Amino acid sequence: MGLLLRADAEFVPTAEGLWIVTNHGAQRIHDPALYRQIDHVRTLLTGDLDRAGILAAAPEAERVLAALAGARALRDGTPGAAADSAEAAFVGSFVGDAATRVTAFRTARYLLAGTGPLAGAVADACRVAGLTSVTAVADIAGGEEADLLIDVTGRDTLTWAAPGRPALVARAALRPGQAWLAPVCPAADTVPWSKVWAGTASPDGGQGTAAVLRVVAAQLVQRVLRRVTAAHHGAPPATFRRIDLDGLAATEHRHPGDGLRRPGAADD
Incomplete structure (x- = not known):
């Protein structure tokens, strides 16, 4: 099972870095380069790749994954589950196995x-x-x-x-x-x-x-x-x-x- 970006995750750039905002709250990241890196890494967070697969495709993703995990913006996901429906995307922002639920x-x-x-x-x-x-x-x-x-x-x-x-x-x-x-x-x-x-x-x-x-x-x-x-x-x-x-x-x-x-x- 791969890594999936939570459906509620939002990224707000600032002069010093960015805010990562989810239903769990907001976390401030002091790293101006991280916002640009997230833009690429997020395309890999579809549930198809595990951590090793993501790092193989984008070696720079390690700091991004650490920041996202710290902000509780990642979860284990079934490939394609996030696209099942609007309801599944909403439920998936709170709990796993959204499509089944x-x-x-x-x-x-x-x-x-x-x-x-x-x-x-x-x-x-x-x-x-x-x-x-x-x-x-x-x-x-x-x-x-x-x-x-x-x-x-x-x-x-x-x-x-x-x-x-x-x-x-x-x-x-x-x-x-x-x-x-x-x-x-x-x-x-x-x-x-x-x-x-x-x-x-x-x-x-x-x-x-x-x-x-x-x-x-x-x-x-x-x-x-x-x-x-x-x-x-x-x-x-x-x-x-x-x-x-x-x-x-x-x-x-x-x-x-x-x-x-x-x-x-x-x-x-």
């Missing part, structure tokens, strides 16, 4: 519960993401089998923990002028929406245009992607996201009553 995400069995414009937008987002097995139902009857439940019914509480039921649940709900996304978590860990909304300002506004609901749906499916593929740092994201349906501004609730932080880029 994305395939598992796409081929899992999903149950989509809910009706109305948001449910329709989520169904479309599932198709765009390449999910191959999505069963749509108006509500949760209790006997369905799936690997993951996507609940957009808006019901306050969820009881979905019996053996054979979905191991994970992704939830979204609409309020006047707002959309809310819950963390993707085991059914037993879901929090009633009434507790999430306790202490928040009274909502006001419309239910969102079709275009706005497509954005909300895409963010919900991305949360599923990140949880199923483990594309995150440390523990899975645990925030409740509130989206303004007028301007799409978002705030993150860490936990009911724990306050807000902006924005939620680190989580989604």
Whole structure:
């Protein structure tokens, strides 16, 4: 297995050298020549060559590889995996074996519960993401089998923990002028929406245009992607996201009553 440049790696030249930036952070390199060398060496970091093969093709690559490894910009990679899809490139910036993880995400069995414009937008987002097995139902009857439940019914509480039921649940709900996304978590860990909304300002506004609901749906499916593929740092994201349906501004609730932080880029 060869060396692969992480999909999130970016290089920013400076007068003294460069910054190497990834999802893990940024590292400053004081070496003006290194930026020019990286431009050539990065073409070899496709997963086809191991360290010895890269050094044989470009002897000057040793300092470059050391700098990239120090900045956590390298990983073991399967040849061609980075080009599999945009999703695989994204997942690969966090974890290895991205193509296999994305395939598992796409081929899992999903149950989509809910009706109305948001449910329709989520169904479309599932198709765009390449999910191959999505069963749509108006509500949760209790006997369905799936690997993951996507609940957009808006019901306050969820009881979905019996053996054979979905191991994970992704939830979204609409309020006047707002959309809310819950963390993707085991059914037993879901929090009633009434507790999430306790202490928040009274909502006001419309239910969102079709275009706005497509954005909300895409963010919900991305949360599923990140949880199923483990594309995150440390523990899975645990925030409740509130989206303004007028301007799409978002705030993150860490936990009911724990306050807000902006924005939620680190989580989604």
